[in-house]
Amino acid sequence: MKPIKLDFNARALRGNLSMPGDKSISHRAIILGSIANGTTTVKNFLPAKDCLRTLEVFRCLGVQIVQDNYTVTIDGKGIAGLVEPDKPLYFGNSGTTARLMLGLLSGLPFFTTVYGDQSLSQRPMDRVIKPLKMMGASIFGRDSHTRLPLAINGQPLSSITYEMEIESAQVKSAILLAGLYAEGETTVIERIPTRNHTELMLKHFGGSLKTRNNQISIQGKQQLKATQINVPGDFSSAAFFIAGALILQNSQLVIKNIGLNPTRTGMLDVLWQMGAHIQVSDIKETNGERVGNLTIETSNLCGITIDGKLIPRLIDELPIISLIATQAEGQTVIKNAEELRVKETDRIKAVVDVLTTLGASIKETADGMIINGKTTLIGGSVSAYGDHRMAMMIIIASLITKEPIYIDDLSCMNISYPRFIHDLKQIVI
Ligand SMILES: O=C(O)C1=C[C@@H](OP(=O)(O)O)[C@@H](O)[C@H](O)C1
């Protein structure tokens, strides 16, 4: 592929923006809308590749879904209404689709085969298959039944109490979805909280779910009631513009109607600690999710340590936080982030490779990285590793490099943010 020159000629980022719908919430709206009774309408749905995979999967399972850009109408079938697909289900690049669907398909009374693209076929599925098998699931596949393609022979499931071994909202959600189909009450115990969109949305669909401290329990065999979902703007997408406004001189940006669920906003806590000028305003609640506006100004930042309980609250933002850290005075240490190695690509390796090429002082560690700032970034030829979050981080880096950046591919941005360049151009001055 011919390298693409990134040339936005930005002096500052200024203006107002609204983000496309949250990816995690869009997936869950399709899933729960499909198994609820009645017609669910989803507004501000994210029409990006990953969420469209989930939508297509439910069409293959017999659900009528009408998508008109950002509005989706789902003719919910009830929890027992899905039908056996006559072809393998394709999950593309989407880990969320894969893990959540494995949970759901395990308890349905039919046979399914599922597969994904090259990246997804390398990502670990044993983390969901292990608890699902404890519930009675029958799943077969590659690499001792741990990787896609997989075959699922739906079974009656029994409830379990499961202590999470890794911090993963996808694993938690898979167990809760399987728990909906199991006899009795299924409980998940989290060591560290992860994003809780599944729990909030189950309640919004009238589901009975108990959450106390770090335990979530769901009653099996219950019905869900169709509803309306307004998807908040995606904080993980906003993260790129927040970063751009902080590190590019004379910037001021307002991002409206953005999801501020505390299980997602670890990056704000980190940035405030680094000295960032970010104000939150107009906080309200939409279908159980916190939403508000952010005002961001160029800031002088200093390095910090990011680890422990913070990690699941900012896991997808770590590539762009690493770029910000190159522009902060002093050392930033990222620890306990080994999960980054099993995302769309090994995001520790990829970030260190790209930022080193651009002239940053950055070192890879087993579970994170160490970045010394502040460094002037120069430019050069880099790869996005086919990873949407890497591509968007590289584009933001290109706003501050002395020389142009050449990147191998930008199409991967369609996974989560097809309008990224369009939106960036609205605020570049
Ligand atoms: O549940 C979700 O929607 C997600 C959970 C996270 O993955 P893990 O569950 O693997 O941490 C996150 O990285 C992913 O982008 C979306």
Ligand SMILES: C=C(OP(=O)(O)O)C(=O)O
């Ligand atoms: C890791 C991500 O998504 P998924 O796991 O759904 O592929 C992401 O969007 O950064």
